Amino acid sequence: MATGKESTVKDMAAEIGLKTASLMRDTELYIDSFAARHRDAVNVGKFGAAVAGATLFPVASTISLGKYIILTSPSVQTGMKKVFNSSLKQAGVDSYSREDLSRYATEATTLVGSGISYAQFGKKIGGAARTTLNLAEKTVTRVKEVSPVTFQYEAGRLNSGIPVDAVKLRNPFKSSSGESALGKANLAQAEKMKVELELRQIFTKDGKLTEVGIAAAEPIMGVEYFHESSPVYKSLLGRGRIEDWHKCAIPMKTKLHVPGKEELFSGEVHVYKNLVTKEIFYDLDYKIKINKLDIHTSVNEFLNNISYTWRPKL
Amino acid sequence: MIVQCVDIYNIFNKEYLDENISGSVAKGNHYSVLEITFGAHGIFYRIVPDHGGLYAHSILVRAQDFKIISARFPTNWILNTVSKTASRLSPAKWTDNSLWDWSFWEDFGEDKPKALACFREELKTILAADKDYIATMITERKDYVSWRESMLPLLNEVL
Numbered sequence: 001m002a003t004g005k006e007s008t009v010k011d012m013a014a015e016i017g018l019k020t021a022s023l024m025r026d027t028e029l030y031i032d033s034f035a036a037r038h039r040d041a042v043n044v045g046k047f048g049a050a051v052a053g054a055t056l057f058p059v060a061s062t063i064s065l066g067k068y069i070i071l072t073s074p075s076v077q078t079g080m081k082k083v084f085n086s087s088l089k090q091a092g093v094d095s096y097s098r099e100d101l102s103r104y105a106t107e108a109t110t111l112v113g114s115g116i117s118y119a120q121f122g123k124k125i126g127g128a129a130r131t132t133l134n135l136a137e138k139t140v141t142r143v144k145e146v147s148p149v150t151f152q153y154e155a156g157r158l159n160s161g162i163p164v165d166a167v168k169l170r171n172p173f174k175s176s177s178g179e180s181a182l183g184k185a186n187l188a189q190a191e192k193m194k195v196e197l198e199l200r201q202i203f204t205k206d207g208k209l210t211e212v213g214i215a216a217a218e219p220i221m222g223v224e225y226f227h228e229s230s231p232v233y234k235s236l237l238g239r240g241r242i243e244d245w246h247k248c249a250i251p252m253k254t255k256l257h258v259p260g261k262e263e264l265f266s267g268e269v270h271v272y273k274n275l276v277t278k279e280i281f282y283d284l285d286y287k288i289k290i291n292k293l294d295i296h297t298s299v300n301e302f303l304n305n306i307s308y309t310w311r312p313k314l
Numbered sequence: 315m316i317v318q319c320v321d322i323y324n325i326f327n328k329e330y331l332d333e334n335i336s337g338s339v340a341k342g343n344h345y346s347v348l349e350i351t352f353g354a355h356g357i358f359y360r361i362v363p364d365h366g367g368l369y370a371h372s373i374l375v376r377a378q379d380f381k382i383i384s385a386r387f388p389t390n391w392i393l394n395t396v397s398k399t400a401s402r403l404s405p406a407k408w409t410d411n412s413l414w415d416w417s418f419w420e421d422f423g424e425d426k427p428k429a430l431a432c433f434r435e436e437l438k439t440i441l442a443a444d445k446d447y448i449a450t451m452i453t454e455r456k457d458y459v460s461w462r463e464s465m466l467p468l469l470n471e472v473l
Binding site: 214215216217218219220221222224225226227229230232241243244246247249250251268270273275278285289 | 324325326327335336337338351353354355358363365366370371372373374375396397399400402411414416417419420423
């Protein structure tokens with residue numbers, strides 16, 4: 001039964017988790033080095049509006065990190081924003097490198113990117129945590145039909161291996177043990193383990209779509225129905241007739257390898273395509289959405305086995 | 315509104331096929347129409363794909379490849395004219411941009427909670443218009459695990 005204090009508990013849990021992550025990272029990496037690298041920086045900003053979740057989706061919202069987006073909860077947004085701002089102030093800079101942002105993203109999503117994580121942290125700080133945990137467990141079922149993970153390209157950037165530039169988490173993954181995610185939220189460890197996606201049929205080596213992939217694309221939205229001020233509409237205006245552009249989805253079903261196991265998942269690639277000229281527009285909102293993940297691996301293991309490719313392999 | 319698939323057409327390669335490449339539609343299957351769009355490229359129905367159900371994004375299919383089985387319009391549909399060349403019959407909330415950060419489908423594509431919740435609610439109203447075809451749709455998709463996993467709870471709410 002809800003007590004009305006869940007939000008407070010989640011906020012506290014999120015903030016504690018983020019502060020811990022921040023402290024660990026700062027100790028390990030020295031924040032001064034961030035400043036030294038900030039030539040390769042993207043601005044920290046555009047924090048998405050925290051939309052208090054509808055009943056059905058109580059933990060999902062958006063944080064935009066420059067071009068990168070991480071789906072998480074309003075509580076995490078608030079917590080992350082505080083940590084970012086505090087660290088920026090300490091470093092005396094107004095931006096982070098892309099690598100630093102990815103680090104934050106990894107830590108934050110691993111630590112507090114789910115209702116279950118909230119609950120685990122909440123449990124440690126006592127009180128109404130049990131209620132929070134119950135709510136979170138319900139959430140696991142109730143949001144099952146929405147995308148738990150989304151990989152997204154950075155516009156125009158080539159990738160090696162797994163074609164991702166960011167990972168979005170929106171579902172409260174259920175952790176299989178009480179073990180703290182903190183100990184596993186280690187980028188170095190994650191980087192050692194390679195995730196291989198069998199996407200060769202859909203993607204070329206430079207991360208674009210193959211002919212097979214393009215042929216399987218199905219229109220899901222006409223851009224002419226978009227808001228005229230939206231980034232996509234504005235970007236496509238002038239590239240032929242706007243009514244010829246559609247957002248398309250390419251269904252995919254593949255295996256994700258973690259050591260010793262294979263996990264099946266289904267998802268779809270989203271991309272904009274001109275129905276007349278057949279032009280593909282890769283520069284905005286080109287992404288893979290994993291619709292369903294049959295997790296037989298513990299969530300922490302899964303998360304730690306995702307490797308991020310933030311720079312092109314030249 | 316219920317339609318039945320009679321042809322499989324690849325809109326990009328402009329060719330008729332025996333089977334849909336992605337498994338999103340199948341000849342003979344019945345589909346509930348979520349909205350109808352009228353534009354420069356013809357008339358399109360928006361349907362929930364077989365392969366992914368609600369796990370996947372709803373898709374637009376050419377109207378001429380489907381036969382109308384039930385022409386009952388859902389109570390939440392309105393006619394919305396977007397431009398000289400584009401109109402749609404659609405749930406009113408999906409057409410009202412003042413409700414959304416951008417437009418409904420853009421927000422939905424970004425998984426914004428309000429849009430996702432709205433999609434589900436309006437879909438229930440749409441499905442409720444043709445309750446008598448729900449059993450048929452379920453039977454036709456007995457082998458579509460994702461469709462059943464994602465749709466059956468919602469259909470249960472409708473029934």
